[in-house]
Amino acid sequence: MTDRPAEDLDYLSFVDYAIGKAKAELPDTDPVAMRLGLTLHRLAGALVYDWESTVHRPRGLSWGGFRVLFVLWLAGPLESRHAARLAGMSRAAVSALVKTLERDGLVTRTQVPEDRRAVRLALTEAGHDAVTDAYQAHNTREQAWAASLTASEQTVLIGLLEKLTTSPAAAAAQRLA
Amino acid sequence: MTDRPAEDLDYLSFVDYAIGKAKAELPDTDPVAMRLGLTLHRLAGALVYDWESTVHRPRGLSWGGFRVLFVLWLAGPLESRHAARLAGMSRAAVSALVKTLERDGLVTRTQVPEDRRAVRLALTEAGHDAVTDAYQAHNTREQAWAASLTASEQTVLIGLLEKLTTSPAAAAAQRLA
């Protein structure tokens, strides 16, 4: 195995190179699973980077802050723990993010009468305007990405992603359980 | 539209609920692109969380630290900037991570004779052992995820993900360009 100039690779060609090398060093490696993991992770990273840098940061929102606004927008007023579950983050993260969102007048925090431990989060009118404006641009970016696939390819891709999402491995992962 | 108890949703059923609500509020929303973005992002998050919590953190590696070891393992010794590009992170992040990896005896930093600004990163023997042990477990998790799909489904999924990765939208995103 001659030493090709690995320095000249970009991330994409690195995937092919890496799979060959890994298989040579660890013969038990499953190259298809490896490619799936690498490609999925890289694509998601590029998506989030795109959303964050072109849509949310220019509007003064962090990616986490947008996710909180997003779930409040679509699910309606929520107790903090439910917002955390739907947004896929810890209760502590919601608590920290809401501090900023409340300061910026986008979210209100009110006590829940039935449970004095709980806090109900709700969008203000400014918060509603901010999240609809941001999501409109966000969805425009999503459309730009999706446009690379035909309609049937999009359907197939979504089906396969959802199959993975509901797989036993996903259930075992139990994110932020 | 009666107010269903959105609080009782889990993340998965939230996707359906969210798409309906968003379409109602912002008619220009593309529901397929929205589902693609949500599903892809959620799946990748679950994957990374699984890798990090079951494989890397128990071995004393951060997710970022593993990614640096991973590219050095497969691409061989690299200048810091190349490691950053292949690992998909900033030069500053590599610099910070290598500080820890060097302290733990997993990576060495040596001056490059031809360019006195540059630093060449290389795995130590302990680093090589650490990354092969970690990646073996990592790939085992990847196999567990991939096992939910048939071989041909895996092939189709990888093809579609790579098509998105090489799309114009991805090129425009230019992550960490």
Next chain:
DNA sequence: TTCTGATCGTCAAAGGTTTGACTATCTCGC
């Protein structure tokens, strides 16, 4: 009623990441 265990939101600590600035160094045209 009272006690035990679970749950809620928050905080502090630790760690990771990015951006932007900075110094040192290289490259290329003159």
Next chain:
DNA sequence: GCGAGATAGTCAAACCTTTGACGATCAGAA
């Protein structure tokens, strides 16, 4: 040569996120 601009790695600042701990509160059994 030499000087302007580009580049490498590092640092500081800011921000986000997780974990673990805590006080307050709730729920259910004896």
